[in-house]
Amino acid sequence: MLRGDRHPARQRGIERVGRPCLAFISSVRIGTVLPEDGGIYGDMPSEFDLPSYNYTVVNDRPTLIDPRLRCAAGVID
Template sequence: MLRSHPKPAPYDEPVRVGAVLPESGVEYHEAPPQYGDTPYRYTVIGGDPVLVDPNTRVIKQVIK
């Protein structure tokens, strides 16, 4: 379980795997340790924590 979240990013589309996040306005952080050694980064979109590929800005996992 995640203990603290970054500031939610502005995003008006449905939060789903495969969605592409905007180029600006999104803060990316190292993924929490429970996700192991991953190339993905962590952010919050619309109140939902997500793992994102920082190179493509594609959501890879929505954390519920």
Template sequence: MIRHAVIVSALLLSVPVAASAQQSGVGAAAGATTGAVGGAIVGGPVGAVVGGVAGAVVGGIAEDNQTRFHHYVVEEQTPSYAYDGQVAVGTALPAEVHYYEVPSRFGSTKYRYTVVNQRTVLVDPRTHEVVQVIN
């Protein structure tokens, strides 16, 4: 019983870290599903709930809005910043990259977007870290 409590506690503490570590190209719904399955294997029903929350990018562009959002970015002719490194979740972009507000019709978010190496990304404006790769 104590071991089960330790596992559940560890999963609960890992939610913020796992939420920001979403893999490129996986939407919030798919990430939530993957997290729920993994959580169920490790922690049973409670693990499924925690894993489902951890798999989604909190405050990101929901999977059902990603295609529309990408079309919006293309129509706006947002310039692409050329970056020598890999563009992935967790990458800290240089300070000179310009970030744009996400229109409210795509959901409320504290993040901003930009285009890097022809890929639309959401970025935390405080840390300049990529939190979601849209395309």
């Protein structure tokens, strides 16, 4: 988990970009496969230094996405 309290500039980078939120009935955990349709996946802001990952917002929480597998790789808290 990437914590906003440890990385405030990184948290602001995610908030600044903003994305539509995917809604899941249950909480999203690392490894959860996200839908191919209906979500918008953005490039990670450069301050994260994670160029091979995307992100989206799931249940109002910014979520790190492995684009090759479309699965959650972390939640930015």
